[in-house]
Amino acid sequence: MSTVEIVHERPPGVRLLAARRSARHNLAVSAVVLVIAVLALFSIARNHRFQWGVVGSYLTTGAVLKGLLTTFWLTFLVVALGLVGGIVVALLRRSRVPAISWLAWLFTWFFRSVPMLVQIIFWFNFAALYPTLSFGIPGGPTFVSAPTNSVISPLVAVIIGFALHESAFMGEIIRAGLNSVPSGQWQAARSLGMTEGRLLRRVVLPQVIRVVLPTIGNEAISVMKETSLISVIAVTDLLYSVQLIYSVNFQTIPLLIVATIWYLAFTIVLGMLQWLLERRFGRSVRIAAPASRGAAA
Amino acid sequence: MSALLTFEDVGMTYGHTTVLEGVNAEIAAGEVVCVIGPSGSGKSTLLRCGAGLETPSTGVVSVAGEPVGWTRRRGRLVPARNRAVARQRAQLGVVFQHFELFPHMTVLENIIEGPRGVLDVPAEDARQRARELLGRVGLTAYESRYPAQLSGGQQQRAAIARSLAMRPAVMFFDEPTSALDPEMVGEVLQVMRDLAADGMTMLVVTHEMGFAGQIADRVIFMDGGRVIEQGDATAVLTRPQTARCAEFLSRILERPVA
Ligand SMILES: Nc1ncnc2c1ncn2[C@@H]1O[C@H](COP(=O)(O)OP(=O)(O)OP(=O)(O)O)[C@@H](O)[C@H]1O
Ligand SMILES: [Mg+2]
Numbered sequence: 001m002s003t004v005e006i007v008h009e010r011p012p013g014v015r016l017l018a019a020r021r022s023a024r025h026n027l028a029v030s031a032v033v034l035v036i037a038v039l040a041l042f043s044i045a046r047n048h049r050f051q052w053g054v055v056g057s058y059l060t061t062g063a064v065l066k067g068l069l070t071t072f073w074l075t076f077l078v079v080a081l082g083l084v085g086g087i088v089v090a091l092l093r094r095s096r097v098p099a100i101s102w103l104a105w106l107f108t109w110f111f112r113s114v115p116m117l118v119q120i121i122f123w124f125n126f127a128a129l130y131p132t133l134s135f136g137i138p139g140g141p142t143f144v145s146a147p148t149n150s151v152i153s154p155l156v157a158v159i160i161g162f163a164l165h166e167s168a169f170m171g172e173i174i175r176a177g178l179n180s181v182p183s184g185q186w187q188a189a190r191s192l193g194m195t196e197g198r199l200l201r202r203v204v205l206p207q208v209i210r211v212v213l214p215t216i217g218n219e220a221i222s223v224m225k226e227t228s229l230i231s232v233i234a235v236t237d238l239l240y241s242v243q244l245i246y247s248v249n250f251q252t253i254p255l256l257i258v259a260t261i262w263y264l265a266f267t268i269v270l271g272m273l274q275w276l277l278e279r280r281f282g283r284s285v286r287i288a289a290p291a292s293r294g295a296a297a
Numbered sequence: 298m299s300a301l302l303t304f305e306d307v308g309m310t311y312g313h314t315t316v317l318e319g320v321n322a323e324i325a326a327g328e329v330v331c332v333i334g335p336s337g338s339g340k341s342t343l344l345r346c347g348a349g350l351e352t353p354s355t356g357v358v359s360v361a362g363e364p365v366g367w368t369r370r371r372g373r374l375v376p377a378r379n380r381a382v383a384r385q386r387a388q389l390g391v392v393f394q395h396f397e398l399f400p401h402m403t404v405l406e407n408i409i410e411g412p413r414g415v416l417d418v419p420a421e422d423a424r425q426r427a428r429e430l431l432g433r434v435g436l437t438a439y440e441s442r443y444p445a446q447l448s449g450g451q452q453q454r455a456a457i458a459r460s461l462a463m464r465p466a467v468m469f470f471d472e473p474t475s476a477l478d479p480e481m482v483g484e485v486l487q488v489m490r491d492l493a494a495d496g497m498t499m500l501v502v503t504h505e506m507g508f509a510g511q512i513a514d515r516v517i518f519m520d521g522g523r524v525i526e527q528g529d530a531t532a533v534l535t536r537p538q539t540a541r542c543a544e545f546l547s548r549i550l551e552r553p554v555a
Contacts, residue, residue: 187350188397188456192411192463193387195379202414206401284401284443 054254058245059261067241068262074159074227074237075266079220081163086170087205093175104171111168116161117229123161124154124233158233166223173215177208210281217274221267238262301326301498302347302467306356309342309522316342317353317522324467327496331509331530334519335545340502341471343519347500348469349386352376360389360466387415390460390468394476396452398444398459404431405440408459416463423462430458434488450481454488461492468492470501486512506549510534518542 044050058064092104111119122129127148136142152160181204189199231240242255279286300323309317317339324330332340345351346358352366357374359365365385367374377385398407408427412418418426431437434454444452453473460468470489474482486508493499493512503509509516513530518537526533526542537543 182395182397184393184395184397185399187345187391188393188399190350190383191348191386191389191391191460193383193385193415194411195383198414202410203399210401281401284403285445 049253050257051251051254054251055257055261058242058251058255058258063236063241063245064238064258064262067236067238068266070236071224071227071238071262072266074162074230075220075224077159078162078166078223078227079216081159082166082170082219082223083174083216085163085167086172086174089167089171090174090178091200093171094178107164108168108171111165112172114165116165116226117232119161119165120158120229120232123157126152126157127154154233155235158230158235162223162227166219169219170216173212173219174208176215177212178204180211181207206281210278210285213274213278213281217270220270220274224263224266224270299326300324301328301361302500303359304343304347304356305359307343307346307353307358308355309339309346309351310354315522317346320356320519320522320524322517322524322527324498324500326498328514329493329497329499329501329512330515330517331513332500332502332517332519333504333506333509333545334525338519339522340519342522344391344469344471344500344502347467348389348391349382350391360385365389383415387411387463388466390463390465392453392457392460392468392470392473394472396444396449396456396476398452398456400444403441403443404436404447404455407444407455408462411459411463427458427462430461431455433461433491434458435484448481449477450484453477453481453485457485457488457492467498467500470499470503472502472504475504504549506534506546518545520545 045052089104089107093101093108095101095104130148132145133148133151134142134145136144185203185207186199189203194202227237228239230237231243234240236244239259242259246252246255302324304320304322307317307320308315320343322330332343334340342351346353347365349358349365357364357367363385364374366377366382368377368381369375398404399410402410405424405427408430409418409420409423412423412426413420428437428440431440434457436451436454436458439447439451439455444455447455457473473489474485477485482505486505489499489501489508490512501509501513510530515528516530516533517527518525518533518539518541520541526537526539528538533542534546537546
């Protein structure tokens with residue numbers, strides 16, 4: 001605190017000197033960090049126990065790439081379903097009917113609390129728990145009935161489980177986003193005669209998306225990693241594909257490095273996607289920033 | 298002159314707090330009525346009820362004889378369906394203290410949003426009308442700006458244009474200048490004066506007593522959720538009949554005029 005005051009009292013020449021000194025200081029720190037990073041990289045690259053040759057030979061094999069593809073679509077599907085489900089859950093949570101908002105709370109509580117691994121096994125065995133699906137009045141007549149396995153395959157059941165789990169998390173993110181839109185915006189939209197659906201689509205959700213995008217980007221990375229749990233039902237995603245390979249050749253570490261490289265690359269793709277979307281939805285604010293700075297000057 | 302907007306025994310209660318009680322008022326077509334009163338006296342609540350943004354707990358607001366938020370079925374009033382409420386709101390314009398332009402849309406997009414999406418006006422007609430209105434509020438050069446790129450006064454004028462684009466029967470203003478820097482108050486008040494001169498029916502909540510004196514036909518003074526005094530603007534502002542109104546006016550006029 002006191003140094004700040006002293007700087008203000010210095011003549012301009014001294015402040016310039018101080019700025020130059022701090023620039024030199026930043027450069028020195030950067031150099032040290034860079035040296036440490038290069039040394040670490042060297043140590044990793046030259047450690048023959050990592051078996052870089054094996055990593056290289058498996059990085060683009062068919063089985064690994066197929067696993068990567070599975071992880072890829074599974075992640076996007078779960079994020080997309082979770083986003084839609086999350087919007088629904090968040091809106092139900094705001095309902096003025098107590099039973100509905102309570103039900104939404106119950107849903108969130110349940111699906112956030114049960115470990116995904118437990119859910120995967122539960123949903124995978126859904127057909128064993130409920131051998132037939134029927135539509136009718138409990139204790140009364142049944143209108144339609146079919147064996148569960150013919151309606152949903154175990155994989156589809158597990159994806160539904162993932163989507164429900166993700167909806168609960170996304171619901172909380174969207175709820176925070178909805179609360180961030182000032183009540184005046186809702187009132188302004190209503191005063192133009194918009195119905196609630198139109199108001200959400202045109203006025204509220206575009207503003208919600210802008211504020212929740214960074215959090216959703218984070219969530220997408222979590223989903224990417226969580227999809228690897230699907231190996232317990234023998235779906236060959238990225239992680240399970242390499243596990244199958246190293247269970248045969250015992251090259252555990254190099255193959256886990258193969259998976260890691262692809263997870264890192266996937267995260268970059270997700271990051272770029274997030275950046276593009278943030279640009280798209282933040283346009284009005286970004287364009288405005290320089291102008292308002294100019295006006296203030 | 299018959300009343301265009303009527304408040305009949307309007308009351309509003311949130312939980313256990315009564316915010317409005319037994320409000321009766323009539324506003325004729327083309328009339329400008331200013332609502333004044335201390336903070337928390339229920340002015341904004343009254344305005345939201347009038348504009349159909351909230352349904353009063355008791356009593357009825359009607360526009361041109363139609364109860365707002367209700368429909369007549371077999372001689373009885375029942376709550377209107379969402380769509381019907383939306384249709385009623387579409388003909389009641391509201392201008393807010395904090396403008397509430399949609400930040401992700403340009404000025405032009407803000408103005409055509411209602412006509413396009415709610416009234417189904419063809420795009421070209423909506424744009425033409427929007428440009429006409431932008432001319433009226435002096436913002437012709439700003440149609441492709443985003444709200445954050447405008448000054449407060451410009452945003453408020455754009456918000457007025459957005460409301461006018463719906464061709465409202467009544468315009469409601471809730472302290473339209475109290476969030477503005479002093480040098481921008483004048484430009485917004487001028488737009489409102491022009492509107493009044495064009496014969497728009499207006500209900501204006503304001504703390505600008507000088508402006509109320511110039512523009513208002515009548516003034517309503519509220520305190521504690523009730524209408525304490527209402528009548529001819531000059532009469533209420535210069536010769537208040539109640540002690541509470543006199544005290545409020547002297548308190549407000551004592552403050553240095555901006
Ligand atoms: N949704 C609500 N729930 C509970 N209380 C409310 C609500 N809206 C308003 N109130 C209360 O009603 C009273 C009147 O509020 P209102 O905003 O109508 O006053 P106002 O006259 O417009 O005041 P100001 O001049 O400060 O804008 C206040 O005490 C406020 O706290
Ligand atoms: Mg108010």
